[in-house]
Amino acid sequence: MNQPLPLSVQIFSLRNAGNLDRQLDIVSEAGFRHVELIGSLLDDACMTREKLEKRGLTASSSHVSIAMLRDRVDEVAAACTTIGCNQLFMPSVPPAERNSGADYWCALGNELGIFARRLADQGIALGYHNHHWELDIKENGATALELLFDSAQQSPLSWQVDVAWLVRGGADPLQWLSRYTGRVVSAHAKDIAPNSETAGEDGWTDVGHGVMDWPVLAAACRAAGARFLVAEHDNPSDGERFARNAFAYLHQLGA
Template structure:
């Protein structure tokens, strides 16, 4: 299956480089055609929609806080509709909110499944975006991610966070690839490098084996490949280098 959006960009990567208009210009000029917004873009939805249109960008997925989704699902669905978002993704769970056992993660999975059903009824897909903690074994030997990807919950796989958990992404892609429409394309700098960027790297310049993992994701059914860097020191550099690497990966 061919990728619909091989060049997408998680806008959280540009949060330290205001204004929003400048970020979008850099991203569009690098060659990205799709973006993934987050909360900062929901404060002025009409303004964000106008900027996306100005720079020829679509926004087929978006990150929405779990608490906000549970408190006001319909309000978040209206934001998604206004921006053209088709898949709503819950992106994170703060450390103090993370369960410590299988039963706790199962309860969270039930909450996500309820949101997935509500989103589906409203015409949206719903997914969970992982970090490293979902791939660290629980006392019973299971992993949190196994209890979250249930009953219609899709997976936005952040491959580099899996690697940071000292786990191999490949068996997880094989297991959950059928419900993985979105992939975060992130890279990790060699040990001791890019300390000022929290050890992350531009796509294609780090140690994540994207030459192997990208085609596995595509073969599994991924439709949107989303560049992300949690703390780039230069947004233009990250966008340009990563877009070129992703173009090459998409050709392979």
């Protein structure tokens, strides 16, 4: 029998819940033992490591901007080593670039592939995290996400699949997970509220409390290669509630 996937939580979900100490307390109190960081927490790696260790937490991964990769990739790698984090994900492209054409996404995929190889030499894995705009069809008939991964070619660039954003983009996540089995290494677990167009919290809700079939989806994420389920909520009105509900649901799910 497969062991349950380890659970983590994206610290960005708790950005309005107080300072970093309070955010990490919430993570720990909810039951999580892993947390996914954001790029700014790599700036003072020693402080971040100290705060994690104080609560018995480890960093499952961290998001990192394309600007940080371009400007100081070696510093980022060193910070990861200090913290004990060996997985990075580039979470999104700048807003002004999200509607770019095919050439842009091909160039980005190639660039991320180069960074993935460079970081792999230092023991750090690099992946990409999707939203819904990468599902836009470009002038050559392919989606931005397909162009990005195709252009990464045989590099070790991986995928943190945000399943709910695939659904928001009108895609069948099971088809995408099947297609990119082996490239998937992590999955964001969040949920879409019933009547999401009129619901608060930007139409999101705590994982397990919405319309998505997470027992099926979690199994598909595992089958595609996910090694972590990372709870996330893009705009919770109550961060403590979200963390408690997310851990309780995903823990009993036994994904």
